[in-house]
Amino acid sequence: MKNFWFISIFALCLACSSDSSGEETITETPQDDEYIPVPDSNLNFQVPSNFPEATYDISNNQPTQNGFELGKKLFYDGKLASDNVVSCGFCHIQDFAFTHHTHIVSHGVDGALGTRNAQPLFNLAFLDEFTWDGAAQHLDTQPIIPITTDVEMNSSFNEIISKLSEDQTYQNMFKDAFDNGEISSENILKALSQFMVMMVSSNSKYDQVVRNEGSVFTEAEEAGLAIFEQKCASCHAGPLFTDQSFRNNGLPIDAQYNDIGRKRVTGLDEDLRKFRVPTLRNIEVTFPYMHDGRFQTLTDVLDHYSDGVQEDVTLDPVFVQENGSRGIPLSNLEKDQLVAFLKTLTDNSFIFDDRFSEF
Helix, strand or coil: CCCCCCCCHHHHCCCEEECCCCCEEECCCCCHHHCCCCCCCECCCCCCCCCCCCCCCHHHCCCEHHHHHHHHHHHCCHHHCCCCCCCHHHHCEHHHCCECCCCCCCECHHHCECCCCCCCCCCHHHCCCECCCCCECCCCCCCHHHHHCCCCCCCCHHHHHHHHHCCHHHHHHHHHHCCCCCCCHHHHHHHHHHHHHCCCCCCCHHHHHHCCCCCCCCHHHHHHHHHHHHHCCCCCCCCCCCCCCEEECCCCCCCCCCCCECHHHHCCHHHCCEEECCCCCCHHHCCCECCCCCECCHHHHHHHHHHHCCCCCCECHHHECCCCCECCCCCHHHHHHHHHHHHHHCCHHHHCCHHHCCC
16 A cells, blocks of 8 residues: 655646434535535545455545545636646546546647546546556546646646635635645645545446345346456456556557557556556446547447457467467357446446536
8 A cells, every 4th residue: 555645757747514313415515606614524435345445545635524525626627727627527527437428538728639548537546556557656646647748737736826826715625624724736636636535436236236235137247247257357357347457458559649558657668558457347438448549339349359459569468369369259249248247337326426526
């Protein structure tokens, strides 16, 4: 578990209140002219019974009612970008499990184009590294990358602090959220983390079946699960549906971007064109797929694995069969059954949870 603030050279280029029943409830982020300070209280971050322990050390940044609300406001505020428009929520939209359907790759300030597809934001408290190439090694520092990258938010913390310091609502919210009350880069990042840490997606049909909560798989879903466990689970492992490794899955090289993947972080030839194994949770709604958003449907993805895997010097051995052929053998029926199973990973209670909505 990483309990320290780590900013690598690569990284640099909800609220709860108790009601009369004693239960905690999440309040909505108020508009600028209606912010009303409330007594602070800790949020109850819970690890789902079928999940691993969190890797994020909650004790170092305990989510609180006011910290969560501040993080939520910052997440949806264009002030974090140089153009005062592009917020975190611009590329991470809740209806799509905090991804972006309309853009294959991320769009930044003044219409600038990145080279990678926006990753989903949930279950971040259980991850070891972040971004497609693992450039961020701590959730508290991950936002530095989009905030400072010129083709994304193209800003700086000095600029952001100056903007927020002129806003009376933010002055009040930082005082209510942190003991020192400072509008600082550390507190900005900690508030964002408090918001994102609470984004736990764990109530899909799959989870309900695993936890014996009354749901049952259809025949097609059950068959898809068996295929998944046989042919997919080595990479998309465990309850997070990712082993958090970096792999080259044989995508044809895109001449437009020629993305070198994790090698950009490590400098190692062995990491050429390797990318994080993404989670498959909520995969039904997080298209387009792959690091560059090249595939629009799950069938497109499965077609790649059955017939499109290309030879490469760093191609992961899992995609090479004993007879030397590349890819994962899948019939059309097996693909349909896999898709049926993958759709059981959609968590509508998370996707439509008002705690995380902008309005």
